Structures are given as C-alpha cells and as structure tokens.
Amino acid sequence: MVLEALEREGVEYIFGYPGGANLPIYQRLAGHPALKHILVRHEQGAAHMADGYARACGKAGVVFATSGPGALNLVTGLCTAYMDSVPMVAITGQVNSNQVGRDAFQESDVIGATSSVTKHSYLVTSIDQLPRVVHEAFHIATTGRPGPVLIDICKDVQMAEAERVTPERLEIPGYRLNGHVDLHDARIAAQALAGAERPVILAGHGVLLSHAEPELLKFAEKAGVPVGTTLLGIGAFPVDHPLSLHMTGFMGTGWNLKAVQNADVLMFVGMRVDDRVTARLADFAPNVKTFIHVDIDGSEMGKNVRPHIELVADARLALEAMASHVGQVHPGRGTWFAQIDAWREEHPLRYTRSNGHLQPQDVLVDMYRRCRSEAIVVADVGQNQIWAALWWNYDKPGLFINSGGAGTMGFALPAAIGAKFGRPDKAVWCVAGEGGFVMTSQELSVAVEHQLDIKIVLLNNFSLGMVRQFQDDFYGGVRSQVDLTHMPDFVKLAEAYGLPAVRVDKLSDVGPALDAAERTRGPFLIDFRIDPEANVYPIVPLGKSLNDFWEAPTK
Numbered sequence: 001m002v003l004e005a006l007e008r009e010g011v012e013y014i015f016g017y018p019g020g021a022n023l024p025i026y027q028r029l030a031g032h033p034a035l036k037h038i039l040v041r042h043e044q045g046a047a048h049m050a051d052g053y054a055r056a057c058g059k060a061g062v063v064f065a066t067s068g069p070g071a072l073n074l075v076t077g078l079c080t081a082y083m084d085s086v087p088m089v090a091i092t093g094q095v096n097s098n099q100v101g102r103d104a105f106q107e108s109d110v111i112g113a114t115s116s117v118t119k120h121s122y123l124v125t126s127i128d129q130l131p132r133v134v135h136e137a138f139h140i141a142t143t144g145r146p147g148p149v150l151i152d153i154c155k156d157v158q159m160a161e162a163e164r165v166t167p168e169r170l171e172i173p174g175y176r177l178n179g180h181v182d183l184h185d186a187r188i189a190a191q192a193l194a195g196a197e198r199p200v201i202l203a204g205h206g207v208l209l210s211h212a213e214p215e216l217l218k219f220a221e222k223a224g225v226p227v228g229t230t231l232l233g234i235g236a237f238p239v240d241h242p243l244s245l246h247m248t249g250f251m252g253t254g255w256n257l258k259a260v261q262n263a264d265v266l267m268f269v270g271m272r273v274d275d276r277v278t279a280r281l282a283d284f285a286p287n288v289k290t291f292i293h294v295d296i297d298g299s300e301m302g303k304n305v306r307p308h309i310e311l312v313a314d315a316r317l318a319l320e321a322m323a324s325h326v327g328q329v330h331p332g333r334g335t336w337f338a339q340i341d342a343w344r345e346e347h348p349l350r351y352t353r354s355n356g357h358l359q360p361q362d363v364l365v366d367m368y369r370r371c372r373s374e375a376i377v378v379a380d381v382g383q384n385q386i387w388a389a390l391w392w393n394y395d396k397p398g399l400f401i402n403s404g405g406a407g408t409m410g411f412a413l414p415a416a417i418g419a420k421f422g423r424p425d426k427a428v429w430c431v432a433g434e435g436g437f438v439m440t441s442q443e444l445s446v447a448v449e450h451q452l453d454i455k456i457v458l459l460n461n462f463s464l465g466m467v468r469q470f471q472d473d474f475y476g477g478v479r480s481q482v483d484l485t486h487m488p489d490f491v492k493l494a495e496a497y498g499l500p501a502v503r504v505d506k507l508s509d510v511g512p513a514l515d516a517a518e519r520t521r522g523p524f525l526i527d528f529r530i531d532p533e534a535n536v537y538p539i540v541p542l543g544k545s546l547n548d549f550w551e552a553p554t555k
C-alpha cells in the first residue's frame, strides 16, 4: 500500500537506507520498478538528496529510513528542509505497535524528536490508516507553505494485510489553504509602493516556490520599484536588471543595505524577515513609514517586523493582483534611482587580487562564466556559500541551491546529487568548503555508482573559514579550533572513491582544471587551494545595524 501510494503520487526516486524496522517495505520494492531507490551511505545524505531533488525539480523528495538511529540520522536534513520550506516525505520504520514505549531494540520516539522540524508527522499503528496518510503527507508537504512530513510506520503494520481503500477526497481537519487574495489590500499595497518616494521590495524563497518571478518583474517595472533578494531568494529577480539591488541582509551588497535603510515604503514578499535580513532589529529600515508583507503563511505576519499592510496569500497571485492596481508612480522616482546608482558606485563588490594567493572569486567567476546561467549551483555553508551567492549575476530562477535557514554544513554534496537526479538535463556544480565537504563526503560513492555528472569545486582554505573570519573580525582575533590543516589529500580521497580529481593552487591552472571538469563525463573534483585569509565582504558586525556594514579593503 505504501509503495503503490508512492507510485500514485508520481514518485520517481526514493533516497533511503534499509534496516530491521523497514525491511517489509524494502522486500516489496523490487515489485515496483517505477520507484527507483538510491541507496545512500548515511541517512543524512538521503534527506539532503531528497531536499536537493525537490528544490531542483519542484516535486516532493522522498526518504526511507529504519527506526532509531536510522530515523534520527534524518533530523538535520529534516530541519534543513523545514527551515527552507522544502517539500519532502520521510517514511521511517518503527518497532511493532505493541512494543512502542517499551525500549524495544532500535526504538526511539521519532515523532517527538522531529516534531519541531517537520510540518506534520504521523505514527501509523494500524493498517486502517494506510494508504490515506501517504496521500495526506504529500498533500501537506507540497501545498501552502511547503515542508517535510514524516510518516513513522510500525513494523507490524508493514506486515499486515487489508483491502486497499484509496480516499477519494482528502479531508484534513484544521488544514486550510488560503487561495484568496484580498483585492482591497492588494490595491493599497500596490499604490503605497508606486506612490512612494523611496520604495524597495525584498523577495525571498516564497517567490521561487510559487513561480512568481514573472509577476514580480512585471510589478516592479510597472511601479518602478527596486528589488533585492534574500540569500534563498536569489534568482527571484534578475541580478543584472537595472532595478536589481542584489542580495540583502548582513552579508548583502552595500547598495542594497543603503536602499533598505533609506526606504520609505518596504515590501517583503515570500520571506520571513529573519535576523540575517534585519541585523539589529531596532535599527532596521528606520525610515520606513509603511511595511508591507506578502506571505502564504499567516504566522509570519509581525513575527519579526509588524507590517502596516498584510497580504496572506500566494506570492504569484498577490503580485499579479498588485500589478493591475499600480496607479500613479511618484514623480521623484528618478532621484531615488540616481541615489541607488551612486551607492552602487560607492560600494561595489570587490576583492583582493594581487597577494600571490588564489582567490575564491577567481575560481567562481570563471566557473560561472562556463555555467552560462544554465547550470545549477549547489553551495555548502560558510564563506563558500556567500561567495557563491554574490559573485554571479543570477538572471534565472532555480539555479542557486543552498541551506539558508538552517545553514547546514555538509548539505552541498548530497543536495547536488539529488539536484542531478531531479534535473538530469542540467549541469550541476557543487561548491563547498573542505570543512562542510567532509561532513557528508561518503556520498561520493553514490555519485560514482550512478556516474552522475556533477562537478565538485572545493574552496579549500585549510580552516573553518567563516568561523575563523568571525573570530578575526569580531572576537579580537583569538582563533579557537578552526584549523583544518589535517585533512585528507582530497585528490587521493576522490581517487579512493573512484572519481578523477585535480589540485589547483595558482590562477593560471584554474581554467585548465575547469576545462578538464567540463570535458569529463561523470563526477569530477577540483581541490582549489585558496587564500587562507580570504574574507567575505560586505559584512555587518555581529549585533550591529545594517548601516554599519564593513567593506572589502580597497587594496
């Protein structure tokens, strides 16, 4: 019943790992050839693969794990998906229903351990609940604000027999979807932005999830409003568009932060306005008279910044409604654009080029030039993530995948593998620091086993770079436990797993190494040994306001 329900949901891939408590399901897998099972090397890898798959192709990612340690290994991956609103269905095996709560072998309270990082969860103790809960889980995971749903199925239920009764309609008590846009509020919001002297829109992941990019572009152009994105919202608005403010937040561009801090009307769309966006909340956007918030999740309204106008709605529908009610655009708009241009000139993105070391930007700019706005780039967490976010003019949606909310090191490699399964037609590049890479590097076996065409770009700075930078910049230069000089030889490591790899430590070798990666079919790894002192800029010092951002040194 479980596997048939997955087939009916159109599932193609399951990322999973077997064990005692889910063996009955695994025994039937061979009878369902439409379901392709990818055997991971660690359950965390399965969750990130399902996550990368879902982000790349838009369908829910599916995960299998056994009870106890198997299921608990999913927690970080579930949290990563939950924080970034990624649709996922995780099906875990549980001990027999009459053994629950009796410390049976490999028993753990998986529902309890995961309830704060799942959108919903089910403990299935009776065959009568199947296959209904599987269909409900997909419905909940993929509708409204998407998220992971966990189904914990007792082993005796997996072995029970019953007549299959597929529900014709899903009725989930308390689960209401808001498909309605309040046109009055949409008009007021549109007119507030169009009529403002210094308006700004910030767009988040919700714009990508609702495929609202064309509506956002149309509204912004019609109302003449500059648009910035969050880290997760990258791709929601073309970075090379004249109205683009690029990335916002505490590692955002200088001209974006200046615009936000001087705006008089500010709209958030499809985002939760977290501390990474606001920095010191008391000083956030102090000149704004009207905050507007558009989000499908009503619980986001006023969670961090209280809006004057709320639109609890799907971003695409809301922006579409707003675009037809723009009205008069403020005559002083040209002055606002000129001011933003001046800030762009005054605070450009820049980096040190001539200290004899390979710079991460040297690598990324060449890599991105080859991607030609077509490849999917999956970044890990840390400095590599922010460099990968800032050093390319993303002009299309869905090409940048990263763990923005949870900031999960170890995300990139398995998520890149999942992304490649989800979008086999796309080139997939994985960008990671060596610290995060080794957290899930066992999944290289999966890439090799399936000869996945993914290119792994290690930005190896011999340290936990982002933490090292924080210690240098904000903790008086006291470096504590950030040294990663004792790491494997990554070329040999790759060879041990069965994929080709090269090491690069000078600029002239960057191009040839990327050429080799592009020429090679299947996985390829490049260990770029970059400047160990390279830092991420701009950056807002911890606890400070967006006004206080630091820029890269000029030399």
Ligand SMILES: Cc1ncc(C[n+]2csc(CCOP(=O)(O)OP(=O)(O)O)c2C)c(N)n1
Pocket (backbone or CB within 6 Å): 380, 381, 382, 383, 384, 385, 406, 407, 408, 409, 410, 432, 433, 434, 435, 436, 437, 459, 461, 463, 464, 465, 466, 467
């Ligand atoms: C699982 C996990 N543990 C710890 C952290 C805290 N953390 C954030 S960035 C970072 C350093 C990452 O180092 P590396 O992977 O080498 O990337 P770099 O910053 O050097 O690019 C750490 C330890 C985290 N985000 N995730």
